[in-house]
Amino acid sequence: MPVFTEYSQSSRDLRVLPSFATPLPRLSPKFEPAGPEEKYEVVIAGAGPAGLFLEVLLARYGLTDSSLLCIDSKPTALKSGQADGLQPRTLEVLGSLGLVEEILTQGCQMWEVAFWNPKQASVSNGYTNGEIRGIERTSIVPDVAVAARFPHEVTIHQGRIERILEDDLKRYSARGVQRSSRLTKVLIDEAGDPDFPVLAEIESPSGVRTVRMKHLVGADGAHSLVRRSMGLKLQGETSDFIWGVVDLIVDTDFPDIRRRCAIHSDNGSVMVIPRERIATGEYLTRLYVHVQEEVKPDSDIVAEEGIEGVRKSEARARREKITMESILEQAQEVLKPYYIKPISADAVDWWAAYQIGQRVSERFVQQDSKGVNRVFIVGDACHTHSPKAGQGMNVSMMDSYNLSWKLIHSLHGLTPASKPGDKILDTFETERQTIAQELIAFDKEFSSMFSGKIGAGDGQECLTHEQFLEVFSTGNGFTSGCGIEYPENLLVEKASSEGIVHGRDYLSGILRPGRRLLNVKVKRHTDGARRDLQDDFPSTGRFRILCFTSADLLTPTGISSTALTHISTILTQFPAGIIESVVLHPLESNTFVWSDIPKAVKTHSEMRFYNGTELENAYKIYGVDPRKGAIAVVRPDGYIGTIAELKDIERVWEFLKGCLRTL
Amino acid sequence: MPVFTEYSQSSRDLRVLPSFATPLPRLSPKFEPAGPEEKYEVVIAGAGPAGLFLEVLLARYGLTDSSLLCIDSKPTALKSGQADGLQPRTLEVLGSLGLVEEILTQGCQMWEVAFWNPKQASVSNGYTNGEIRGIERTSIVPDVAVAARFPHEVTIHQGRIERILEDDLKRYSARGVQRSSRLTKVLIDEAGDPDFPVLAEIESPSGVRTVRMKHLVGADGAHSLVRRSMGLKLQGETSDFIWGVVDLIVDTDFPDIRRRCAIHSDNGSVMVIPRERIATGEYLTRLYVHVQEEVKPDSDIVAEEGIEGVRKSEARARREKITMESILEQAQEVLKPYYIKPISADAVDWWAAYQIGQRVSERFVQQDSKGVNRVFIVGDACHTHSPKAGQGMNVSMMDSYNLSWKLIHSLHGLTPASKPGDKILDTFETERQTIAQELIAFDKEFSSMFSGKIGAGDGQECLTHEQFLEVFSTGNGFTSGCGIEYPENLLVEKASSEGIVHGRDYLSGILRPGRRLLNVKVKRHTDGARRDLQDDFPSTGRFRILCFTSADLLTPTGISSTALTHISTILTQFPAGIIESVVLHPLESNTFVWSDIPKAVKTHSEMRFYNGTELENAYKIYGVDPRKGAIAVVRPDGYIGTIAELKDIERVWEFLKGCLRTL
Structure with missing residues (x-):
């Protein structure tokens, strides 16, 4: 088009770059390494899928190279990985x-x-x-x-997944993985520096050095030095x-x-x-x-x-x-x-x-004398099993995924103020050790059946095809990663869904505290865009309140309107942006406009407000009665934390106060 | 898993890298620049969306930095682009x-x-x-x-699209775009070097130099020096x-x-x-x-x-x-x-x-005295119009898309041997000039309606909403890019579909020579994968024979089997890999195995053989009778070239002989 006048702001040119994840706010003092010693907030030993994934996550949440170090004993990233399978949940x-x-x-x-x-x-x-x-x-x-x-x-080749992770890491970290660097010794030395009590010796071509840190994560494989330093063995x-x-x-x-x-x-x-x-x-x-x-x-x-x-x-x-x-x-x-x-x-x-x-470590963490979780292990360092069910790389990466947001919330001062020994960090072991145990039990059954004979039933060692298929099908929750259910803990209120969520077919999407939120296709109110609901739950370390409004949404004094207004108030009680609000409605018509519903929706959820029944029936899939609605709190990792009735905003508030610091 | 013996081939580590497009075979002599002069096979002037896209395509097809140069007068890639809209066809x-x-x-x-x-x-x-x-x-x-x-x-910001293109270019070209370099003079000088008759003067901070080339493409905008050197003006x-x-x-x-x-x-x-x-x-x-x-x-x-x-x-x-x-x-x-x-x-x-x-250039190419197409213009250099219909960047990139494969086929010696003046290259102007003219006519109507008043019908200048909506809807073929239809030419046999394809609703997918092949969802025979059929038509410069087998596929002497065997023979008559074969079947059951159908299918199309009715009914969408089947030849740009009955393999052969060199 023939333009004759034109003006452009210089910031506009920045729009050509790929988007970066928005770092989390930091309420704790900025980390400024002081003194002659080399210090970090977090050191990760091992840059396989588990370690690399953890580094990528922490870097995206906001840890810079001065806070975060990942070392690996191998000289290059290119390696012959054995694992090759990614489960649906890992893909999500x-x-x-x-x-x-x-x-x-x-x-x-x-x-x-x-x-x-x-x-x-x-x-x-x-x-x-x-x-x-x-x-x-x-x-x-x-x-x-x-x-x-x-x-x-x-x-797909495991090395390719590592390369994809490392490409992304390089956008957030100038250093990347420090290679040819091997952990040779780990101990907790609170006397030397109570804030940086973990002391590690690192050997690299330039010599041996000592590094101090707040937290050490061992992603250093089945023969993990970190695990051995904790005095733990794989059992089984x-x-x-x-x-x-x-x-x-x-x-x-x-x-x-x-x-x-x-x-x-x-x-x-x-x-x-x-x-x-x-x-x-x-x-x-x-x-x-x-x-x-x-x-x-x-x-x-x-x-x-x-x-x-x-x-x-x-x-x-x-x-x-x-x-x-x-x-x-x-x-x-x-x-x-x-x-x-x-x-x-x-x-x-x-x-x-x-x-x-099939072997698993008895503990996944080590605490210091004050009860602060200082050393963690993830991946093969805490569990090994057969490759049959295609679990290896997946479970390892999900260990890191679970740990990552709890660790950054703790470091950034976003967890509730409490005595030393952040309770949120305690849930890492509670959740992942449970999963590892269940998995190992399943894998044992699955892989020994696989090694057994299937035949005409002419002997005790034989197995019918039907028996095999049964284990295969019930195991699909594990093998897909979609059936993982975390046990009751501070971050999972199992009983909360009773009477609110209808149905028990959790693998089909029925909401269940401790399980991940299934994706559904929804139509956005503001622009009619067809969206995947999971796209509003990106892994940026934020909690989300998912509000299923009821059929009375357009009634100004209805329970939906009241709930939305209350949610709006809750959002202001926590650090800005740490909780996001996603809203669904069950109305057949999309013709209502912003002024017909509480202002809070446009203010907080303009781009996260959907017709929840037009494309797929989200209410039905999730087991929520559209006449009554519901509120679900979704954790930063996409797992349901608690579920409340629309009128029970108190439960939402109490749950979130247990997870996050208030203002 | 606890491994005790392991062996790995070194080539395995290469698998971590992103895949590269497979370059096209080259039957013409390799280009070896000789003599003191700076020489290229192709020079592109201008690295906006049109020029950059052309460079990316040619580099992926196989032109290296020694054959291909793209210059741009601007010093950096970051620029304030005006265009922001990508049509569905451009997205495809x-x-x-x-x-x-x-x-x-x-x-x-x-x-x-x-x-x-x-x-x-x-x-x-x-x-x-x-x-x-x-x-x-x-x-x-x-x-x-x-x-x-x-x-x-x-x-999305035009600069971002350019950056995405340039990121991809860098995987294939070490030089990338040569910036701060401006074309100052262009002429055809056959006496000086008949094989590299285009002579251009390029000015850069290091001075002015002269460069010779086989082909010059002007993607240098509305004030195109290339166009002016051809003695052409935008008319309108x-x-x-x-x-x-x-x-x-x-x-x-x-x-x-x-x-x-x-x-x-x-x-x-x-x-x-x-x-x-x-x-x-x-x-x-x-x-x-x-x-x-x-x-x-x-x-x-x-x-x-x-x-x-x-x-x-x-x-x-x-x-x-x-x-x-x-x-x-x-x-x-x-x-x-x-x-x-x-x-x-x-x-x-x-x-x-x-x-x-709305203005368009009368010609899009300039030939030398032997009738060889030497100079081309693409994008704003050959047409400008209003931004209302969101056409600008799209039409420009599609000019380059159309030109790219014809140019590489010509340079690589893949076009039919003929007298100087490659007929395939002639079709660039035939096809794109037609589209530009149609588009300008539509845009004129559309944008002046847009500037007019809509009211209660109280004056001549008024326009009813229904009139406006009508133009908007019928214009959707243009504004989506999906309704583009190239005119009859060597690469488009319009009449071929008569009696074979049923229906005329081409915008809904009915096959039509000159229009693009719509995507459908298909289920792959060999692994049950749900695929987008368009994914088997990547832009790698290859022709494809798309065979719609009929219901008699499992009959060894049926027309389907015979056609598949004949297609297999055709493939061997052309340079290896330059034609690929994609096969659909209309059978309800997927239980048949490879040995039930002609060997040709597994040999040539193991990963491109689909159930064409289970997910979406491709036969119905494309207008093909499953009792009779059909064969479509799809050009490297995804447009239908010709359509034949299953038994009329002769038509397929004749059409392809007109497009490609035989062995």
């Missing part, structure tokens, strides 16, 4: 940070699971001994059977199930090679995990292969060590024999009559052999 | 390059348009003279009324409608400030364009304000210059009086009884005043 969380797109488009979306079992003999046609009866597809089911914003898992045991895993480009006529498959044959078990496309345009496949070998206990050894001892020593012997070739041969045996082989001599990307084990 | 194209995500999440999605008109007096209640009757909302309609993958427009005229435009944070009680609005009042017209959220958390609004002023021709001047001359000189006089304050005052007049003002003294970001004009 990455989405809440704007980090999910590359993963969705470049990863492999796993939508379906196929179950293969030994071919059933027809009644008239018995198999003779020695004849291979082969396998047949029993069923195909959705990979994710619960409600989720992304109704599929994604598989390693089974004698041995598995091989191989990533390769396959040549096969097996029909379901691009589906996740659980294959049980007379010759053993294989799990197929389709993987992402690589630069050549080819697609990777991961195979988990149960290394099948007859264990025939030698009677002399049995006499000496007992059956258990024999099994373990047999397992040790077997694992030394495992090679890439033996894994591939075994996979071929299981898949018969189909053929499967690497497409070329160099088509194998990576392979490994492992023994299944 | 950006999506086909993996560049749409940030725009979708950070821009403002415009889903709805509200129409406001002078308040109707109730029958019993006439207005007295001088009384302000104010405005009322007549209706709210969807902003995008045609079928599109993204059923909304997006508004500037109206006397004067508008002001202002970007600001508003304080208002106008209910539809977050919707796109067309407001006609007794006091003039305003168009509201909601804009993106900025770093403060506030949301921008753009207002287009018709600067209303009585034109009372002075009888003396009328005598001298005629009515037209008077109008023009009046307009010149009026535009000098326009200030930010006058624009805002006028907006306030129109919006009465609502108030509207900047939320604070520094809330105005940018403002400008302009006169509406």
Whole structure:
């Protein structure tokens, strides 16, 4: 267009940059490192998915390089990660940070699971001994059977996820991860400096140095030095199930090679995990292969060590024999009559052999003498389990996700003033240790069933397909990450929903304190935009009051109007911007205007006010009666904290006062 | 998991990097600049959206820094762009390059348009003279009324789009845009070097240099030196409608400030364009304000210059009086009884005043003496129009999109061998000039209606709301970019669809040579993944054969099987990978396996073979009879080239031979 007069403010040019997360307000004194010692507020040991994710979160919440240090013993970021699976819940969380797109488009979306079992003999046609009866597809089911914003898992190289996290980190941190730096010693020395009581020795190519900090987080893997310094061990045991895993480009006529498959044959078990496309345009496949070998206990050894001892020593012997070739041969045996082989001599990307084990640390934190939580462990440092259910990277990242906002609230002085020993920080262990225990129990059942035989029911070790499918389906809450439910604690008021929320199908979205808020599609009042409700719950460390107004919204003296006005008052009692308000309405018509409803809605929620029934029926999905409405408080991590009736604003106020400092 | 043996190929670590577009094969000799002169295959003048987009595309197709140069006279990338609107079709194209995500999440999605008109007096209640009757909302309609993958427009700062393009460019080009470099002279000098006949003088801080090239593309704006060097002018005229435009944070009680609005009042017209959220958390609004002023021709001047001359000189006089304050005052007049003002003294970001004009260049290319297309113009260099319909940046980028693949095919020797003067390159002007002409005609109608009055029908200048809405709706094909239809040419065989495709509602998806392939949701056979069909038509410069198999797919001797086998043969007749095959089937059941259908499908289309009716009914949407099937050839830009019956493989072969070199 032919412009003849033009004026532009210089700030306008800044609009070309990507948006940054809004840091949280800090009410505690600014951190100014003083004295000759190197000091931080938080040090993270280990930059795998758990450590890196924690650093990204804390940096986005507002910790700068002078407050926050993350070290890693490896010299570079590029590494051969083993994990490859992201659950729907992890995708939601990455989405809440704007980090999910590359993963969705470049990863492999796993939508379906196929179950293969030994071919059933027809009644008239018995198999003779020695004849291979082969396998047949029993069923195909959705990979994710619960409600989720992304109704599929994604598989992608773990190193790629780390790179995506590190790219984002670099926007907030000039230093990034300090590499080639290894923790060599950790102790709590309150006498030396009561405010920075954690003392760590770090070894790097330039020598050994001592660093002091308020908090140390060990994301330093299964052999965690941080955990060992806390005097803790992973408890549990390693089974004698041995598995091989191989990533390769396959040549096969097996029909379901691009589906996740659980294959049980007379010759053993294989799990197929389709993987992402690589630069050549080819697609990777991961195979988990149960290394099948007859264990025939030698009677002399049995006499000496007992059956258990024999099994373990047999397992040790077997694992030394495992090679890439033996894994591939075994996979071929299981898949018969189909053929499967690497497409070329160099088509194998990576392979490994492992023994299944489920172990978990008894404690996840260490306190100082005043009861302040000083040292934390996350990820493999506090739990290990089998890769079958695709949990590893997910649970580890979710440990960090849970810890991150509690830690920053504590550091920034946003938690309720209390005696030393921030109660909010206590909930990290309460919540994550519970989940780890439940998970390990599930994984034990799941993976040993997976290593067992499915057959015609001709022996005790056999398992029916129906039994297997049952565990698979009920386990979907875990394997999707969407069924995680935190136990009752300061941040979770379980009983609050009774009489307000109707229904118990929490996996389908019914509101439940301790569970995450499911995404629903809603239509925004102010502009008619179709939105994902979860997009108003970004991971910026804020609490949200989600108000389900009732059908009387347009009545100035109704309970909805009153509740909205009260919510507005609550918002002013806390540090500005630390609580956001999201409002839904159940009205059929969108023709009412701002002046028809309390002013508070436009003031606090102009861009977060929705028709909650036009696109999807959010009231129904969440179990809220549109005639009565409800208020839910949603924590910064997207989990429901408490639920109240519209008229019970007192409950909302009391709950929030327990979570946040008031003005 | 506790791993005890592990092996990893070094190539595995490369998997952490973002994927790159696969470059096109090059059959012509590699370009090796020889001699003392600075030489390129392509030089682009101007790095606005049109020039930058062209450079990104050519770099992704395979042109390296030694072949490709883009210069821009400005010293930095950060600039105050005026354009802010991206149409659904442009979003689709950006999506086909993996560049749409940030725009979708950070821009403002415009889903709805509200129409406001002078308040109707109730029958019993006439207005007295001088009384302000104010405005009322007549209706709210969807902003995008045609079928599109993204059923909304997006508004976002033009500079941000340029930055996104430049970020991507940097992955393929070490040099990026050469800035502070201005074209000062252009001529065709075949005597000097017949292969690099275009000679340009470039001025930069280090001095003036001469550069030779095969092709020059002028993306150098409305005052294009490239166009002037070709001896061409923009033809058309500037109206006397004067508008002001202002970007600001508003304080208002106008209910539809977050919707796109067309407001006609007794006091003039305003168009509201909601804009993106900025770093403060506030949301921008753009207002287009018709600067209303009585034109009372002075009888003396009328005598001298005629009515037209008077109008023009009046307009010149009026535009000098326009200030930010006058624009805002006028907006306030129109919006009465609502108030509207900047939320604070520094809330105005940018403002400008302009006169509406629609002009287009007669030619878009210049040939050398042998008929080779040497110089091209794109974007504002070849057409200007009003910003009302949100066309500017979109049409400009689509010029480049159209040119890019034709140019690279020509340079890489992928076009059919012919006498000098590549016929494929001729189609750039044929196609884009037609669109520009149609667009200018539409824009003229649209914007003058917009500047006219809507009222109670009490005068000739008045326009009913119904008339306005009609133009708005029929114009949606243009304003969405989804209704663009290229004319008959070598790459568009219009008549081919007759008798094969049923229906004429092309805006809803019915296949039509010259129009783009609409997106549909399909379920992939091999893994059950839900996909967007357009994702198999990425902008990588490849042609695609889209085969709609018929219900007889499972019959080995049926027409579907025969067609698939023939398609497979066609693929081998062209340079490897330059044609891809996408296959849909209309069968209800997905239980058939690879061995039930021709081998060609797994070989060529394992990851591009879909159930075409389970999620959306692609056959119905595209107008293809599932009993008969069809074949569509889709050009690298996603537009349909030709359509054939399944048995008429000859047509497919002949069409492709006209587009591509055979082996």
